[in-house]
Amino acid sequence: MSGNLKGLIMHSLRLGIKDLLVFARDRMMLISFVIMPIFMMLMVGFIFPSQNILKDVPFGVVNLDEGSMGDQVVLALQQMNRSQSNLMFHITYLHSKGSAVNQIKDQTINGALVIPADFSAEISAGEQAAVILITDQSNPQVSASITGTLNALVSSMASQLASQNVAALLPNVPNPQQLIAPFTIQTEGIIPGNPNYFEFVAPGIMAMTIMFAAMMGLAGSISRERELGTLDGIISAPISRLSIILGKSFAQVVRGLLQAVLALILTVVLFGVVVHGSYGLLALLLLLTVFSFIGIGIMISALASQQETAMTIMMTLTFPMLFLSGALFPVQQMPVVMQGISKGLPLTYAVEALRKCIVLGTGMSGMMTEIWVMLGFGVIFTVIAIPVFNRAITR
Amino acid sequence: MNMIEVEGLTKRFGDFTAVDHISFTVGKGMVFGFLGPNGAGKSTAIRMLCTLLRPTEGSARVVGFDIVKEQGEVRRHIGLVAEKIILYDQLTAEENLTLFGRLNNLPEEQIKEATDKWLGRLHMEAWRKHRVGTFSTGMKQRINVARALLHHPDVLFLDEPTLGLDPQTTHAIHEFILELREEGITIVLTTHDMMEAETLCQQIAIIDQARIVVCDTTTNLKKLLSADNTTVIDVEIANLSEAMLSQLKNAESIASVTQSDTYCVRIHTRNTDNIAPILSALNAMGASVPAINTVLPTMEDVFLHVTGREIRDKAAASVPSVGGRRWRGASRVR
Numbered sequence: 001m002s003g004n005l006k007g008l009i010m011h012s013l014r015l016g017i018k019d020l021l022v023f024a025r026d027r028m029m030l031i032s033f034v035i036m037p038i039f040m041m042l043m044v045g046f047i048f049p050s051q052n053i054l055k056d057v058p059f060g061v062v063n064l065d066e067g068s069m070g071d072q073v074v075l076a077l078q079q080m081n082r083s084q085s086n087l088m089f090h091i092t093y094l095h096s097k098g099s100a101v102n103q104i105k106d107q108t109i110n111g112a113l114v115i116p117a118d119f120s121a122e123i124s125a126g127e128q129a130a131v132i133l134i135t136d137q138s139n140p141q142v143s144a145s146i147t148g149t150l151n152a153l154v155s156s157m158a159s160q161l162a163s164q165n166v167a168a169l170l171p172n173v174p175n176p177q178q179l180i181a182p183f184t185i186q187t188e189g190i191i192p193g194n195p196n197y198f199e200f201v202a203p204g205i206m207a208m209t210i211m212f213a214a215m216m217g218l219a220g221s222i223s224r225e226r227e228l229g230t231l232d233g234i235i236s237a238p239i240s241r242l243s244i245i246l247g248k249s250f251a252q253v254v255r256g257l258l259q260a261v262l263a264l265i266l267t268v269v270l271f272g273v274v275v276h277g278s279y280g281l282l283a284l285l286l287l288l289t290v291f292s293f294i295g296i297g298i299m300i301s302a303l304a305s306q307q308e309t310a311m312t313i314m315m316t317l318t319f320p321m322l323f324l325s326g327a328l329f330p331v332q333q334m335p336v337v338m339q340g341i342s343k344g345l346p347l348t349y350a351v352e353a354l355r356k357c358i359v360l361g362t363g364m365s366g367m368m369t370e371i372w373v374m375l376g377f378g379v380i381f382t383v384i385a386i387p388v389f390n391r392a393i394t395r
Numbered sequence: 396m397n398m399i400e401v402e403g404l405t406k407r408f409g410d411f412t413a414v415d416h417i418s419f420t421v422g423k424g425m426v427f428g429f430l431g432p433n434g435a436g437k438s439t440a441i442r443m444l445c446t447l448l449r450p451t452e453g454s455a456r457v458v459g460f461d462i463v464k465e466q467g468e469v470r471r472h473i474g475l476v477a478e479k480i481i482l483y484d485q486l487t488a489e490e491n492l493t494l495f496g497r498l499n500n501l502p503e504e505q506i507k508e509a510t511d512k513w514l515g516r517l518h519m520e521a522w523r524k525h526r527v528g529t530f531s532t533g534m535k536q537r538i539n540v541a542r543a544l545l546h547h548p549d550v551l552f553l554d555e556p557t558l559g560l561d562p563q564t565t566h567a568i569h570e571f572i573l574e575l576r577e578e579g580i581t582i583v584l585t586t587h588d589m590m591e592a593e594t595l596c597q598q599i600a601i602i603d604q605a606r607i608v609v610c611d612t613t614t615n616l617k618k619l620l621s622a623d624n625t626t627v628i629d630v631e632i633a634n635l636s637e638a639m640l641s642q643l644k645n646a647e648s649i650a651s652v653t654q655s656d657t658y659c660v661r662i663h664t665r666n667t668d669n670i671a672p673i674l675s676a677l678n679a680m681g682a683s684v685p686a687i688n689t690v691l692p693t694m695e696d697v698f699l700h701v702t703g704r705e706i707r708d709k710a711a712a713s714v715p716s717v718g719g720r721r722w723r724g725a726s727r728v729r
Contacts, residue, residue, distance in 0.1 A: 394446065
């Protein structure tokens, strides 16, 4: 028995090393191996906004105010604009509300602030005045950002004005601001700094890279050998079928991990992502991620006799998983049904655990659910896959 | 002792029967050939014997081991040269051989020894450290054969070993197979090449449409024709036409007519060794006949005789063509 076990391990290793050697010597495969994570990282890293801020948005300002308050609003807007490293707005000064509307229609500006003629007068008269924000309804996301930014600007100006008024009316009040806004909101993160979208997607991309390597790599490698005919040589050798699977899986695990590490290095070096958790835990999670997909990979490669079929099945499985797992978009924003589906996908848990570890620095005890689920997926699929593979390989 | 015993072996893929109840035995040290057209079931039969496919019905023993119940033992005792070359292009000749040697549980020094021996005998020693991907098909096939022989198998399976090879390599492989035969290795090969079967095999099973039509020694197979009173003649007809061909085919004393080139036909007589009626038939249809020869039957004639059809599609480009002989039933030229 121990001899059998030793043979099994030796043969698995030999086959795995053979696969890695074949892979390392195939220039095209090697190039795609390095290019894939880099390409993914760069693409996702740069197409998505790095932060939810406005940048160089063409914006119109129409100041019709006959008093001085309007000028102050415009000045505050200009100051806020200049305080950022990049200009938020590219401001165009217009003379009427009508021209602002027309320019939005022409899409030369994405919104406009109109200060009415009686703005100062109304404030002086003790009435509540208003500035008008014309939004571009064809571009809801930018509009929402503009609205948020201007709301903040206007309320801060208004509260300044209010505190001046309060101070004038009630000179004895030590902190007039307290009277206007008795409490405010204060945000506090659990990690230092301000994480950007990239920090959100980086764990997702790492999980995804591993998923592709484990599923596609495995299925591709088995069906390629089947097509080339070399699989016949391995099957007709007096070795256990299990060592074929183990050997193939071993090679794919190594490949997947290398790719994930490459992705990790890229995120750290290129996008300044900081790993807040421990590297040991991270390595364990990466390994678990590979494990949770290997069974599915084996099963599909056993069932699909042609490389092309295997790839098609893979794409059908991996693509929706990519979108539903929360790798790229938050699961919480999805409809309830989709959230339910998302809970059934191993990638969801891999992404979640990796995100906890990388972004939040959560320890192992904080992600036991994810770890158990991944282990479960891996064990169940591998247990199903091995007999399926054994049967399929000699029809 | 029989190295291979096959009894009613059958393989079905869904509704399609690839191998239909074949039975035969192969004695130790024999070269046994499966001869048949593409798609006849030769490869499927070999793949079952190599434990690469599970039989649907029937049983077989290879080197005394059951191909279903004792797969591991079977694998230990066989070498396989399949239709596709079992080598990794990215590995060198030596690396490939070492890998498969190890998978066959050979000790390192034995692998080294066997590698030296077979590479030497196959004249590939110089290419030992080169990657297989840079080799020609012929060179690859030599290494492939070395791989199959590395662990000194009792039975060597060769599935179309010379398919697509140049005449030189084909000749070298033939010579090599004959050498192995001398050394007492039992060989099972498939081929659709009559010449190959005739040169190499002591025993041939003609397989057609999943069934073994006849299985006997090469000499006995050729005697089949004379036993049936069939004479093979080549007739050159200077003014050969489509009409003449069909007339010949319908002639009483003719079993089959095959056009071998533009002006030449091969005729199998039906139950007669008298060619006089054929001559008068030719005369009656106004054929101009510069030459006529009685020839010794080849395996091709044997195949035609037992299956009623030719083994391969000859280029039908020559005038006057025999229409539609590319497809199975239609190629019947009786």
